[in-house]
Amino acid sequence: MEFGPAAAFTVLSQYEIWAGPIPHLGGSLSGPKPVLSALVALISVALALRLRYPLLALVLAMSPFGVHGLIDHFVGKGGPNLFEVFLSQVFIVYSTAANTSGRRTYTGAAIVVALQLLGYGPTLPGSFDQASGEWVFYAIAWALGKTLRGRALRGDRLEARTAELEAQREAQIQAAITDERARIARELHDIVAHSVSLMVLQAGAARQALDRQPEKAREPLLSVEETGRNAMSELRRLVSMLRQPGDEEELAPQPSLRHLNLLVAQMREAGLVIDTDESCGLGGIPPGVDLSAYRIAQEALTNVLKHASAAHVGLKVRCDGAAVEVTVEDDGRGPSVNSSHVGGHGLIGMRERVSLFGGHFEAGARAGGGFRVFARLPYEPT
Helix, strand or coil, rough: EEEEEEHHHHHHHHHHHHHCCCHCEEEEEECCCCHHHHHHHHHHHHHHHHHCCCHHHHHHHHHHHHCCCHHHHHHCCCCEEEEEHHHHHHHHHHHHHHHHHHHHHHHHHHHHHHHHHHHHHHCCCCHHHHHHHHHHHHHHHHHHHHHHHHHHHHHHHHHHHHHHHHHHHHHHHHHHHHHHHHHHHHEEEEEHHHHHHHHHHHHHHHHEEECHHHHHHHHHHHHHHHHHHHHHHHHHHHHCCCCCCCCCCCCCHHHHHHHHHHHHHHHCCCCCEEEEEEEEECCCCCHHHHHHHHHHHHHHHHHHHHHCCCEEEEEEECCCCCEEEEEEEEEECCCHHHHHHHHCHHHHHHHHHHHCCCEEEEEECCCCCCCEEEEEEEECCC
């Protein structure tokens, strides 16, 4: 319940009943003060109940019209004809319209009309001017209440739709993350499988050389040690990935930074103008880092081709012996939110790859226009 308006009305109306009308507010009183006090008390209760029980509040506030004859019998003509009484009735009509819908709205309108006709019915010809003036105010209050009610409902629907779209977007992002992690897991699985196969072959060569030429077994064994160390490093990353059932194995060889020239050639054939700056010795880079750096460059260039409308692209690859850095900068308008986060995995996939190796990733608009992607993938030198 809301008691503020009810308390203010009660204090003012009861004061005027027992102390006399306030001159500048206008109004008149006729009849026993206890009866007048009881009548305005009904409106006080209606003001307190108007939000929780709007139809009951409307009946209580408009009841003096319905019992007009009874009022005349006890208090004579006039009754509690106070400005705050009329203002409170108009306010309750507005509140009822603003807080009801459907059948309750029609019921509320019928209550107002019925009680007014019942109250003014016997004296309507002589009091038509007063009745019509009140009807105009009630109609305006009712129309205003329904207008605000409609706006509130539209706002609620828009808010619910926005929340639904946001939930769908989050679900799509999570699905994209899951797909990208599964893809990374498959690629790491292929790398580990290749390393293990190589270790088996090298171990077999070392075993055959042990009996006849023991010194020649040292080199294969050292290679087994190095390959095994790399395989264990990739396995530590692989254990955090889930492979989805039903995925087909990719039989094509995994790309690496050695294939950047082929990637750049493909992008140029598709229409991109690319400047490359590569100063990266590929020796000692773990296969997982090598593959992820290539994929990041591939995804960034693909985003530029699909979404940026760029006239020029710069691709820079740097290796410092402890990390690989990939930078892609364009002068276009950058990828949209949808293209970067749903559908093709875009920025989500790049960020996932970098976080897998504990690296650093940046993506955003450039100060001079265009878009920039930067990824740093650290590794332990071999």
